[in-house]
Amino acid sequence: MQQIEHIKKQIQPDYLATIIYTSGTTGNPKGVMLSHKNIVSNVLSSIECFDFCDSNECSLSFLPLNHVFERTIMYIYLHKGIEVYFAEGMETIAQNLKEVKPVVFTTVPRLLEKVYEKIDAKGSELSGFKRKMFNWAVNLGLQYDVDPQNRSFLYNVQLKIADAFIYKKWREAIGGKIKAIITGSAACQVKLLKLFTAANIIVMEGYGLTETSPVVSVNRYQSSGRKFGTIGKVVKDVEVKIADDGEIICRGPNIMMGYYKHTELTNEVVKDGWFYTGDIGTFIDNTFLKITDRKKEIFKISGGKYIAPLPIENKMKESPYIEQIMVVGQNEKFVGALIVPSVDKIKEYFAKVGIQFDNEFDLSTNKDILKLVRTELNQFNQLFSAHEQVKKISISPN
Structure with missing residues (x-):
């Protein structure tokens, strides 16, 4: 123990704690250097968002710990004394959830979509009155405010009935x-946020980057701290403002030390x-941060109009028949889309x-x-301006 205490005293808050590589979605992966101060400050800033769970409760973890999202969440769990169970594998998550009975877990929108797809598939197997009840409960949830x-x-009375029989x-x-x-x-479909919340499963959508340790903003557990379609309120000790060109920029003790061996990129x-995030956004009601697109993904069609793909893609993905979509059209006459059905x-x-x-289709x-x-x-095209509407599509062959 004396040796441990001695080592602890040698470590300063500004010392390098870890290097986490970015996913490289907008370029080559970069090594993000995070200090002890970066991580600890972000844990302390975010912990108030977890006031709904206590030390005698548990969580399930299945996201990779080499990503800063799950890593920081893990530190929050440890700080609060929340028990952590690890899923045996991605294919056993459903079984492990029933075994562990967690009060909280972290996920990404695609996995949340898959959870609902399984629920919807079960509903499709019903018939008669039970099927009508299921459909009624889903439609009721889609109206949730x-x-x-x-x-x-x-x-509210209808919600209680739906809860007793379906939710x-x-x-x-x-x-x-x-x-x-x-x-x-990534952005979570508002449709899913409404449905899960109506079922008393609160989805707390947040925002952050590896470079910000990562939490910048979070939709809170309390209803007054949540707004569908946004990434929530900025956490304490982090400042956020919108630059003149619409880019979200932030500063605080959570901002990285820099990119490993890439001073010019830093x-x-x-x-x-x-820190310039590369995301375009705005504040709703001067309180809730909302991302409208990625700065590098905005493109111009030949007619001179700018296209922001993200809101188009998010809306189109609400179709049950579209699994993934990428909006394209740089310098073309109109907008097109690549679709995975x-x-x-x-x-x-x-x-x-x-x-x-035919499976050979x-x-x-x-x-x-x-x-x-x-x-x-x-x-869905009817919801967008003429120049934003998808005119041509290409479907993935398999």
């Missing part, structure tokens, strides 16, 4: 004791203590309308699939 003042007495089973499927799910790394993103959902649809689905050329996807896109 996080502000209790905007929910009528009748709506309770959703919670049981993920252990039965869940209070909140923390999600980040100087490009850290200026006068402010949801094969399972398309199979279900074809079965209902009497179209035979080339998805990119099948006329029925193209017609279905195009119909979905046309519905």
